[in-house]
Amino acid sequence: MSAPRLVIATRTTAFERVLARHGTIGQARFFLQQREQSLDDLQRRHEEQESAVAFVDNTAPRDWRRARVRREEFDRFLFQPDDVVVAVGQDGLVANLAKYLDGQPVVGVNPSPDWFDGILAPNPVAAAPDLVRQAAAGRAPIEARTMIAARLDDGQELLALNEVFVGHCTHQSARYRIELARTSERQSSSGVIVASGTGSTGWARSVHGSRRSLLDLPAPTDRALAFFVREAFPSKATGTTIQEGTLHDDDRLRLASEMDEGGCVFGDGIESDRLGFPYGTRLEISCAGRVLRLVGTASAGPSGARTVAVDATVASVRSHVDAAPHRVRHSPPP
DSSP, X not given: OOOOEEEEXXXXXXXXXXXXHHSSHHHHHHHHHTTTOOSHHHHHHHHHHHHHHHHHHHHSOTTSEEEEEEGGGGGGOOOOTTEEEEEESOHHHHHHHHTTOSSOEEEEEOSOTTTSOOSSXXXXXXXXXXXXXXXXXXXXXXXEEEEEEEEETTSOEEEESSEEEEEETTOOOEEEEEEETTEEEEEEESOEEEEOTXXXXXXXXXXXXXXXXXXXXXXTTSSEEXXXXXXXXXXXXXXXXXXXXXXXXXXXXXXXXXXSSOEEEEETTOTTSEEEOOTTOEEEEEEEEEEEEEEOOSOOSOHHHHHHHHHHHHHHHHHHHHHSOOOSOOOOOO
């Protein structure tokens, strides 16, 4: 039996993007200074991410295979059944990973706890080695996070961790027929959001709060989803009866497109990875059969307590990284 593979997932940092745009650090710094902005914070967060990546790699068992993948490569990367995935970065990185995995455990590591909330990546860098080993041995605490499945009648399917959006890709009025249980109506709106319990802290929370909804949002591991119709418009041809609701494990929300062009379905804010939703196409949304296996929080304390823990270990982490050979190849900025 072969050793597990450590897969370290990251996204291109803001510092790398700015550097790619301007060519040199000096030019980037000058450009930002002229606009009363600083490159220092971007560079610091970049260095924190790269130090965390090197630490995770250098503290993993020597006989493990290794790979590093960036967010823009997820759709082309072949994840393997025995992978242990470590997502180093902000919470959205974990959400972007979820639909490409099928049971592999994910350890979310927060390299900049003063900047990232750490909802899906709650673990300090220093906790990563133990969590990685526990995950490979099947001993790590796992949260089975409910995901969302959106299926077209032609067989295409899209998975998402936070939410699925159905509407017009340019955010014009979306026209469709919506059906829940035995109730259906034709609608014109700004689109429909279907959120999981994980997504209830994001876009859905904003919609929920702005309309002062009394709907109970699901918890991350609940086999339930919440949906919201955004700005439904009443007219002679369209109604507003179905505005929000909860989908339990066996429930289905069905929509039929009445958009001549521009209808789309996308998940977790990635509009570039979308399904077309042209006139006459039918869509069914429900809890997915697949879940995200998120390795549980290393510390049960609040984010402030985690920050203190990270500050206390940062010197030893950097010392370990500086002393050990780096086995991860760092790609140049795209």
